[in-house]
Structures are given as structure tokens and as C-alpha cells.
Amino acid sequence: MLKVNLGGCSPFVKDADYKKYVEKALAAFDVLESETGAGNDFLGWKHLPTNTPESLITDCEAIRDAWKAKGVNLVIVIGIGGSYLGAKCAVEALSHSFARQLASAKDSMEVVFAGQNLSEEYISELMDLAKERNIAAVVISKSGTTTEPAVAFRQIKNYMEEKYGKAEAAERIVAVTDARKGALKSLSTQEGYKTFVIEDNVGGRFSVLTPVGILPIVLAGFDIRMMLKGAAEMEETSARRSADNPAVQYAAMRNLLYDQGKKIEILVSYNPKLQYLGEWWKQLYGESEGKDGKGIFPASVNFTTDLHSMGQYIQDGERILMETVVSVESSNRSMTIVNDPQNLDGLNFLSGKQFEHCNAMAELGTRLAHMDGGVPQLQVSVERINEYNLGALFYFFEKACGISAYILGVNPFNQPGVEAYKKNMFALLGKPGYEAQAEELKKRLK
Numbered sequence: 001m002l003k004v005n006l007g008g009c010s011p012f013v014k015d016a017d018y019k020k021y022v023e024k025a026l027a028a029f030d031v032l033e034s035e036t037g038a039g040n041d042f043l044g045w046k047h048l049p050t051n052t053p054e055s056l057i058t059d060c061e062a063i064r065d066a067w068k069a070k071g072v073n074l075v076i077v078i079g080i081g082g083s084y085l086g087a088k089c090a091v092e093a094l095s096h097s098f099a100r101q102l103a104s105a106k107d108s109m110e111v112v113f114a115g116q117n118l119s120e121e122y123i124s125e126l127m128d129l130a131k132e133r134n135i136a137a138v139v140i141s142k143s144g145t146t147t148e149p150a151v152a153f154r155q156i157k158n159y160m161e162e163k164y165g166k167a168e169a170a171e172r173i174v175a176v177t178d179a180r181k182g183a184l185k186s187l188s189t190q191e192g193y194k195t196f197v198i199e200d201n202v203g204g205r206f207s208v209l210t211p212v213g214i215l216p217i218v219l220a221g222f223d224i225r226m227m228l229k230g231a232a233e234m235e236e237t238s239a240r241r242s243a244d245n246p247a248v249q250y251a252a253m254r255n256l257l258y259d260q261g262k263k264i265e266i267l268v269s270y271n272p273k274l275q276y277l278g279e280w281w282k283q284l285y286g287e288s289e290g291k292d293g294k295g296i297f298p299a300s301v302n303f304t305t306d307l308h309s310m311g312q313y314i315q316d317g318e319r320i321l322m323e324t325v326v327s328v329e330s331s332n333r334s335m336t337i338v339n340d341p342q343n344l345d346g347l348n349f350l351s352g353k354q355f356e357h358c359n360a361m362a363e364l365g366t367r368l369a370h371m372d373g374g375v376p377q378l379q380v381s382v383e384r385i386n387e388y389n390l391g392a393l394f395y396f397f398e399k400a401c402g403i404s405a406y407i408l409g410v411n412p413f414n415q416p417g418v419e420a421y422k423k424n425m426f427a428l429l430g431k432p433g434y435e436a437q438a439e440e441l442k443k444r445l446k
């Protein structure tokens with residue numbers, strides 16, 4: 001099971017201060033559990049692991065099987081932010097690193113993503129791939145009005161209707177959106193797409209365990225039941241009102257460190273498969289806490305790769321950093337470093353050792369070095385990378401995020417700041433209704 005270790009923070013904090021922050025965290029926990037805090041109409045995520053009906057999973061599996069029967073070998077999942085990052089994180093963490101290049105994977109259904117940017121290269125290169133494959137699409141948007149996925153979907157829908165005909169394209173498109181409102185909902189009803197609902201009480205960045213994540217994860221061939229099991233066990237563990245609750249511990253320590261001047265938290269992993277855990281986590285914490293002029297800035301790095309780029313700053317730059325290391329205790333593979341009788345590279349001291357052992361020593365050495373450099377070390381450990389532990393990590397970070405934001409005194413479940421760029425973009429693109437704002441912007445750009 002997931003464990004939190006705060007030993008790497010002891011040189012930086014006094015026990016008495018940590019105890020005070022645990023009290024704050026328990027008070028915030030009470031607000032979250034009693035559902036009396038700001039944004040309390042967005043707490044549906046809390047019981048998703050234990051409340052997900054089996055019928056939702058079998059519906060997703062039925063789509064996977066129907067598409068496989070048609071020979072579909074590429075599913076394009078279209079979405080952005082909370083409608084993208086959880087599924088992307090799971091697919092990256094659980095897939096073979098070279099799945100695309102492996103001959104044995106040629107017949108499987110590959111999941112790729114679109115609508116998470118507005119790059120012309122990206123969408124047109126994706127269409128190159130679509131032309132070579134037998135495709136289906138999942139379009140995900142809670143609001144049903146987000147520009148990036150909407151415009152990507154328009155393009156892909158148009159291509160699919162030309163390639164397969166309108167009726168067959170409709171069989172190959174599934175929408176995940178609001179039950180009633182939004183352009184995607186009305187379009188799906190009109191076109192007769194199979195649709196999954198994102199409940200009103202679950203915000204985008206807390207939606208990975210809804211159809212937003214469940215459908216793509218099932219389509220990619222992973223065991224969603226195990227993921228929900230891991231999340232359900234964490235739901236139970238993190239519901240305990242206790243100083244030993246890992247979500248309380250993590251929330252308490254990061255807020256204490258923040259108040260002591262550690263304004264940036266870096267999520268660290270030592271496995272490239274977890275790169276998108278960092279991306280998902282950044283959105284969760286950045287959008288939940290960064291408001292009202294407050295909030296820890298969330299960053300992420302992948303070691304040992306980034307020790308050769310960001311390592312210098314972390315060791316030696318401005319002392320405003322704390323690190324949260326996501327440690328994986330065991331590898332899913334086993335490979336030892338070979339012996340070389342010539343030993344020209346001088347590496348025979350490593351012969352017979354597992355790569356994973358070297359990685360673990362790099363992690364340990366780095367944690368100690370960064371502590372010496374003034375960077376407190378929080379550690380979240382799981383036994384190995386699999387569906388169960390990923391589910392536990394998702395739920396753990398969500399619960400700790402709710403507690404943490406309430407300690408900070410902000411509403412974890414809104415995101416007023418993301419509207420500003422959208423208004424400017426609409427004005428600059430000439431969207432009807434934004435004429436006055438367009439004039440204002442033009443004056444500023446002169």
C-alpha cells in the first residue's frame with residue numbers, strides 16, 4: 001500500500017510546528033468530510049472508487065469489443081486538462097515504453113490523444129497516422145464547449161465521415177460529456193453517438209475515475225477494476241481522522257514548508273513511465289491551489305534524466321524548493337548489468353547488479369544530496385507501477401489536494417483564472433459577442 005515518509009523533512013521543521021499543521025490538516029479534513037467547505041457541490045469524486053457501477057465498466061468493455069470486432073487499431077481520445085491528463089498518465093505508466101515500435105503490438109488497439117493543443121503540425125501529423133489505420137474516436141469535454149478539443153473533434157469527425165460514411169462514423173464515435181448542457185451534448189444527441197455522462201458534482205481535474213479516465217483506460221487494455229480497487233483502499237485509508245492518515249500527513253507538511261518559504265514543490269519520479277503522473281499532479285494542484293494570490297507552484301522533473309538539466313538549480317539555486325519523490329520500490333522487469341572481462345569502461349563494480357538497484361542508489365544519493373542542499377524531501381512510495389497503485393496514487397493526491405487547499409484557505413474546486421486567456425483568444429479569433437474586447441486588445445497591441 002502507498003506510504004508517506006516525511007523523514008527527509010525533519011532537519012527543516014520543528015516537531016511542534018509539524019504537530020500544529022497536523023491539527024490544521026485535521027480541521028481541513030473535517031471540512032472536507034462534513035462537506036461544508038467552499039466548492040462543496042463538487043465532492044462527487046470522494047466516493048467514485050466505491051460507487052462506480054459494474055455496468056459502467058461492462059459498457060466500456062462492450063465498446064472496446066465492438067471496435068476490436070471492426071478491426072479498429074487506433075483510438076483517438078480527444079480532450080484537454082482534466083479531460084485528458086488522467087487517461088494519458090495511466091496509458092503512459094502502464095504501456096510498454098516501445099509499444100508503438102514492437103511488431104507484436106501491431107494488432108492491438110493503440111490509444112493516442114488529440115485536442116490537448118492547437119498545433120497545426122500535431123493535428124495534421126495525427127491525420128497522417130489516421131489515414132494508415134482503422135480508427136475510432138472518443139471525445140471528452142465536461143462543458144462541451146472547450147475550444148481545443150472541439151476544433152480537433154470537428155476535424156476528426158469530418159475525416160471519419162468521409163472515410164466511413166456518416167452512419168458508420170457514428171458507430172465509431174463515443175462522447176463523454178455533461179448530461180444536459182453544452183454543444184457536445186447536443187451534437188451527440190443529434191448524431192446519435194453513444195454517450196457517457198460526467199456528473200455535475202465532479203470537476204475536470206478530479207474526474208480520472210469517471211468515464212473520462214475509465215473509458216480510455218479500458219480501450220487501452222488495462223485493468224480498470226484493479227485501479228478502482230487501489231483507489232477504493234485509499235478512499236478507506238484516507239477517510240480516517242488521524243495524524244497517521246497519509247493524505248493528512250502530506251497536506252500538513254507541504255503547507256508547513258510553504259509557510260516557511262518553500263514556494264515551489266517539485267514532484268520527482270525516477271521512472272520515465274511516471275512523467276505524466278507529474279503532468280496530472282501539476283494540473284490538480286495548480287488549478288486547485290493557485291488562486292487569491294496564494295498557492296505552492298507545482299513543478300515536476302524526471303530523474304535521473306533531469307539531474308543533468310535541473311539538478312544544478314535544485315542542489316544550489318534559490319532555496320525556495322521542496323521535493324515530493326514518488327518512489328517505486330520494485331521494477332516489473334529484471335535486468336542485470338553484464339560483466340565485461342576487459343573492463344575498459346571501469347564499470348565492473350556494477351557487474352551483476354540490477355539496473356533498478358542503480359536507480360534506487362541514485363534516488364537515495366540524490367535525496368541526501370538535496371537535503372544537504374536545503375531541499376526538504378517528502379516521499380510517497382508504492383510497491384510497483386501497476387493499475388492498483390496508480391489508482392491509489394490518484395485518490396491519495398486528490399484527497400490530499402482537497403485538505404491542502406482548505407488549509408491554505410482557498411476553494412479547491414473552482415478555476416476562475418483559466419477564463420482570462422479564453423476571452424482574449426475568442427476576441428482575437430473574431431468570435432461573435434467579443435467585438436468590444438477585440439477593440440480593446442487591438443489598442444493594446446499597437
Ligand code: PA5
Nearest residue numbers: 081082083141142143146204205
Ligand atoms: O479541471 C478542469 O476543470 C479543467 O482543467 C478542465 O478539465 C479543462 O479545461 C477541460 O474542460 P472540459 O472538460 O469542459 O472541456
